[in-house]
Amino acid sequence: MTEKVALVTGAARGIGLATTKLFIEEGYRVVMVDRDGDELAAASKGINSALPLNLDISAPEQVDEMIERTQAHFGRLDALVNNAGVADFGPIEGTDFKRWRTVMETNLDGVFLCSQAATPLLKQSKGAIVNIASISGLRASTLRVAYGTSKAAVIHLTEQLAAELGEYGIRANCVAPGPVRTKLAMAVHTQDIIDAYHDAIPLNRYGSEDEIANVIVFLCSPKASYVTGQLISVDGGFESTGIGLPSLRSG
Numbered sequence: 001m002t003e004k005v006a007l008v009t010g011a012a013r014g015i016g017l018a019t020t021k022l023f024i025e026e027g028y029r030v031v032m033v034d035r036d037g038d039e040l041a042a043a044s045k046g047i048n049s050a051l052p053l054n055l056d057i058s059a060p061e062q063v064d065e066m067i068e069r070t071q072a073h074f075g076r077l078d079a080l081v082n083n084a085g086v087a088d089f090g091p092i093e094g095t096d097f098k099r100w101r102t103v104m105e106t107n108l109d110g111v112f113l114c115s116q117a118a119t120p121l122l123k124q125s126k127g128a129i130v131n132i133a134s135i136s137g138l139r140a141s142t143l144r145v146a147y148g149t150s151k152a153a154v155i156h157l158t159e160q161l162a163a164e165l166g167e168y169g170i171r172a173n174c175v176a177p178g179p180v181r182t183k184l185a186m187a188v189h190t191q192d193i194i195d196a197y198h199d200a201i202p203l204n205r206y207g208s209e210d211e212i213a214n215v216i217v218f219l220c221s222p223k224a225s226y227v228t229g230q231l232i233s234v235d236g237g238f239e240s241t242g243i244g245l246p247s248l249r250s251g
């Protein structure tokens, strides 16, 4: 097979689905992985060059199956996008160990498991890994003891991967999205939170799935061939503003 192959986790909707569609536009074949079988079936319908896999990336044996089936179907892997994530916002006293583990299992363990399992195929292709963190991994906030910590760990895990796998020609980078109106975000963003984000973000708006996907696909492409170990916030300027007080703005 000569076409490049990308594997996107959490590909049934949101940022993962937008990334899948952009990869297809760029001529990649895509392995679409998601544990929501119904959404995955609906999303992958009509995408002929995709291989949909209804699997849970927090389960080690399912991650092994994911790589075995990728190898059997396409025989190669050029890009791994660790995008699957869950959000669960709550105070520390309300975050029992089960809730903590549920967030960590997907957001952190899943990124580790998928990166580890994909490494042999990525060595062959000198491929790329892009991990999806969040601005919540860069700035602490109330209610995000588990989510924010999981995303901060993903940022460091990316650097570990870049440091260790660079000698094999594998690049590893991280994208930290700002707020995007996906199902995940809308489940935890009240109108008050939406208004506060608009105030805190220099571009004064949420991002779109496509705006995140553009950066992910760029980081996987040869145009980013000397970029590794980096974190790019795609967040309308949220992370770059120190004292971004709305009252200090002209408008």
Ligand SMILES: NC(=O)c1ccc[n+]([C@@H]2O[C@H](COP(=O)([O-])OP(=O)(O)OC[C@H]3O[C@@H](n4cnc5c(N)ncnc54)[C@H](O)[C@@H]3O)[C@@H](O)[C@H]2O)c1
Pocket (backbone or CB within 6 Å): 009, 010, 011, 012, 013, 014, 015, 016, 033, 034, 035, 036, 039, 055, 056, 057, 058, 083, 084, 085, 086, 087, 105, 106, 110, 132, 133, 134, 135, 176, 177, 178, 179, 180, 181, 182, 183, 184, 185
């Ligand atoms: N939307 C935002 O505002 C925002 C902001 C910052 C970061 N992010 C991150 O972007 C990524 C994508 O989020 P989204 O907003 O598109 O979410 P989404 O909920 O729309 O999509 C996530 C997909 O991942 C799948 N998934 C979750 N856990 C899985 C698992 N263990 N195995 C397989 N599939 C699994 C879900 O079924 C779902 O289809 C997540 O990592 C999220 O934390 C999102």
